Amino acid sequence: MTKLFPLTACLMLFGSTTGPFAGTVCTNYTARADDFYNASRTSLAVSKKLDQSGAKVALLARVGSDLSRYGLHYSHVAFVVKNYPGKPGKWTVIHLLNECNRPTSSLYAQGLMNFFMDNLYSQDYQITIPDQGMQARLYEALKPQVIGRLHSNQYSLIAYPYSRLYQNSNQWVLEMAADADNPKSRHTRQSAQDFLQRTGYQPSIVTLSPVARLSVSLTHAAIRFNDHPEIENRTRRYSFVSVDSVVAYLHRRGHLQVVQADTKRRNN
Structure with a gap:
């Protein structure tokens, strides 16, 4: 796995202590x-489907932990690129x-098998293929010399979608897509967020109990609340960027060709 830029992602979801969220790099897992078998099988299936699609850029989601209590399934979304600079013939x-x-993040480039090796809750995946125009613009935006311009290394798992204080993994993907969609983009986070507001992006909402709110504040440095509006902190109903909200936004914008989901079983 290659680190591209210093950035952020996530550890636990809203105070859960049972498993990692899917956008985390940890070194203590053996x-x-x-x-290896499950990741190999999944990566081969994904590679075959991507090749058959004819795409050169897609979105790939995975399941890092059980989010069913929040009405969500996929926890982390990434871009997957064919023939990325320095990696010909590969995804x-x-x-x-x-x-x-830690409350910081980095951008990473890795192979498909490594993507499904991160101590995931299951090997379920979702492939989302944008239209050709969006693919072409994203391919240019993801080149190493420009990929970091919308990245913030200050991380929060539930970063507020319209604040630049922090950023989470799915938010970076969403802002990159918005930047590619905006013909008048200034290639800044502010420009991307303004475009998302104008074009009707709808974030996901999570409600935390007082105990959960206090617990995560005390124990998880990667979950922060001071970027959210006062009304959200008062009601403990927090807006954030989920995989579902990213895919739904691209669908409403008319930029999706195909969405393929494959559900298998929970990893043992």
Whole structure:
């Protein structure tokens, strides 16, 4: 896995202590034989579907932990690029990751198998293929010399979608897509967020109990609340960028060709 820029991602979801969120780099996990087998099988299936699609840029989502209590399934979305500079003939995953529970992030380039080796809750995946025009613009925006212009290394798992204080993994993907969609973009986070507001992006909402709110504030450096409006902190209903909200936004904008989901089983 190649680090492209210093950036952020995530560790635990809203105070859960049962498993990692899917946008985290941790070094204390020892892979098992089953992990290699499952990741290999999934990566081969994904590569075959991507090749058959004829796409050169797609979005690829995975399941890092069980989010069903929040009405969500996929936890982390990344770009996947064919023939990325320096990696001819291969599919390369480009995404923002948080190093465990630190409030910072980095951008990474890695192979498909590594993408599915990160101690995931399941090997379920979702492939989202944008239209040809969006693919072409994203391919240019993801080149190493310009990829970092919309990245912030200050991370929060539930970063507010319209604040530049922090950024989460899915938010980076969303802002990159908005930047590519905006013909008058200034290639800044502010420009991307302004465009998202004008074009009707709808974030996901999570409600935290008082105990959960206090717990995550005290124990998880990668979850911060001071970027959210006062009304959200008062009601403990927090807007954030989920995989579902990214895909729904691209669908409403008319930029999706295909969405393919494959559900398997929970990893043992």
